[in-house]
Amino acid sequence: MKSSGMRQMKLGAFFLIPGHHIAAWRHPEAEASSVMDLGLYRRLAQTAERGRFDMIFLADSYSVSNRFPAAIEQIVSARPEPLTLLAALAAVTEHIGLAATASTTYNEPFHVARKFASLDHLSGGRAAWNVVTSKYDEEALNFGGQSHLQHELRYERAGEFVKVVTGLWDSWEDDAFLYDKENARYADRTKAHPPNHQGAWFSVKGPLNVSRPVQGHPVIVQAGSSEPGRELAARTAEVIFTAWPALPEAQRFYAEVKGRLAKYGRSPDSLLIMPGVFPVIGRTREEAQEKRALLESLVPQEAGVTLLSALLGVDLTGCDVDGPLPELPRAEEMNGGRSRTQLVRELAGEGMTIRRLYQRIAGGRGHLEVTGTPAEIADELESWFTGGAADGFNIMPPYFPGGLDDFVELVVPELQRRGLFRTEYEGKTLRDRLGLSRPVHPAVRRSNTENKAAGR
Numbered sequence: 001m002k003s004s005g006m007r008q009m010k011l012g013a014f015f016l017i018p019g020h021h022i023a024a025w026r027h028p029e030a031e032a033s034s035v036m037d038l039g040l041y042r043r044l045a046q047t048a049e050r051g052r053f054d055m056i057f058l059a060d061s062y063s064v065s066n067r068f069p070a071a072i073e074q075i076v077s078a079r080p081e082p083l084t085l086l087a088a089l090a091a092v093t094e095h096i097g098l099a100a101t102a103s104t105t106y107n108e109p110f111h112v113a114r115k116f117a118s119l120d121h122l123s124g125g126r127a128a129w130n131v132v133t134s135k136y137d138e139e140a141l142n143f144g145g146q147s148h149l150q151h152e153l154r155y156e157r158a159g160e161f162v163k164v165v166t167g168l169w170d171s172w173e174d175d176a177f178l179y180d181k182e183n184a185r186y187a188d189r190t191k192a193h194p195p196n197h198q199g200a201w202f203s204v205k206g207p208l209n210v211s212r213p214v215q216g217h218p219v220i221v222q223a224g225s226s227e228p229g230r231e232l233a234a235r236t237a238e239v240i241f242t243a244w245p246a247l248p249e250a251q252r253f254y255a256e257v258k259g260r261l262a263k264y265g266r267s268p269d270s271l272l273i274m275p276g277v278f279p280v281i282g283r284t285r286e287e288a289q290e291k292r293a294l295l296e297s298l299v300p301q302e303a304g305v306t307l308l309s310a311l312l313g314v315d316l317t318g319c320d321v322d323g324p325l326p327e328l329p330r331a332e333e334m335n336g337g338r339s340r341t342q343l344v345r346e347l348a349g350e351g352m353t354i355r356r357l358y359q360r361i362a363g364g365r366g367h368l369e370v371t372g373t374p375a376e377i378a379d380e381l382e383s384w385f386t387g388g389a390a391d392g393f394n395i396m397p398p399y400f401p402g403g404l405d406d407f408v409e410l411v412v413p414e415l416q417r418r419g420l421f422r423t424e425y426e427g428k429t430l431r432d433r434l435g436l437s438r439p440v441h442p443a444v445r446r447s448n449t450e451n452k453a454a455g456r
Helices: 036-050 070-075 082-090 109-122 136-139 151-169 227-236 246-256 286-297 301-312 338-348 354-361 376-387 401-415 430-434 444-454
Strands: 010-014 055-058 096-103 127-132 177-178 185-187 219-222 237-244 272-281 368-372 390-394
Touching: 036 082, 036 401, 055 082, 082 096, 082 109, 096 109, 096 219, 096 286, 096 430, 109 127, 136 246, 151 227, 151 354, 219 227, 219 430, 227 246, 227 301, 237 246, 246 272, 272 286, 272 376, 272 401, 301 338, 301 354, 301 444, 354 430, 368 376, 376 390, 376 401
Parallel strands: 010 055, 010 390, 055 096, 096 127, 127 219, 219 237, 237 272, 272 368, 272 390
Antiparallel strands: 177 185
C-alpha cells in the first residue's frame, strides 16, 4: 500500500446508456429497453457513488443521427435530457458530482446559468457544466438554420457565452440574501451586481434570479481538443475530458495545455485533465479478450460504416468495407469536430480496411481502450497518471450495467490498494473532491485588493 498522502486520481463515470460501444444495445446483458427508465439511472448512479467516483458525466446533442440509412435503425439516438435527469439523480445520491453537457451554440447564457445554478443548490454543491460547441448540421436544422456556424466562430461565441454565464452566477454576493423578517429586508440591494453585458454575440442585463451557487460557480468542464478548444479550456475550464488512444500523444497534450495556463494567471493544478478510457475487464486476460470479441461481433456493418462516416465527416456508405479509406479532405477544411476527426484518421494507419477501422473505433471512438484483468487495467491507468498524461479518467463502460459493475467491483479496489484512489469521500462539494478552489466573488476580491493597497 502506497502512502495515503500521495496524489490520487479523479474518476468520472460516463453514462452513455446502454453503453459506450456502438453495439452495446445488442449485448445480451445490456438493458437496452431501459434508456428512458429512471430506475436504471438511479441504480447506476448509486453504483458509481459506491465506487467513490467523483462525478457522473452526461454527454448530449440536439439531433437524431439520420444522415445515413442505418442510423435510425441500428444506433441508439434517443436519451433523456441531461439536466432533467441529473436533477432527479440529485435526490437519490449524496456525494457524487453531476456533470451535464449544454452547448453554447444552441442555448442562451441566461438559461444555462439559471439551470446549473439551480442544480448546484438542489444538489448541495455538486453541479458541473460541460461546455461544448455543437458540431452537426442536423442540429442547425432543429434551430432554424441550414448549416453550422464556422468552427472558429463557434468558439468565439463560446468564449463570450462562458463569460456571460459566470457573470450571471456572480449576480449576487454570497451574503446578499438577508431573510430579515423584522426589518423587512429580504436582500441587500448593494450586493446585487447585474452583469449588464453588451458583446458581439450577447446582450444580457441580469441579475440572475437565482442566488449565487453553493460552489460559487458550478465546475466548468470542457471537451474540445482543437486549437480553439485548447485555448478556451486554458482560459475558462477546470476539467478537460479529452480523447487520446496512446500515452505519447496524451503526454504532449497534457504538457501543452497546462503550459498555456500561466498567461491567464492560473496554476497547473487549477485545471484537471481527464482522458476517456474504454475498459473491457475480465478476471483473466482470456475472459477479457472473449468479451472484446463478442462486442466486435455485434457491430452491424451498416452501423459501423455510419459511425465511421460521422466521425470522419465523409460518406463511406458506397465504399468497399474490405478496402482502404478513400482520399479524405483535410481536417482543417471541415466544419465539424476537428480534433476527433484527425484522431480517427491517425488511427487508420497504412493499409487498414474500413471494416477493421470501424471495429477498432466502435468502442472507444478514439479514446484509450484497455482490455485485460483488473490489475492490467490499473497498470495502464497508473502509467498515464504517474507519467504526466492525466489527472484522472472518464470511464466509459462498454455496456450497462455490467461494464460499470465490473469497474467498481474489480478495478476500483485495485486502485485503492495501490493508494491511487480514495476509499472515502472528502469535503462537501464537487470542488472539494476535485481539489478546486471556490471562486471569490469579484466584488469581494476588489474590496480585498483595495484594503490591502490602503494598508487596512
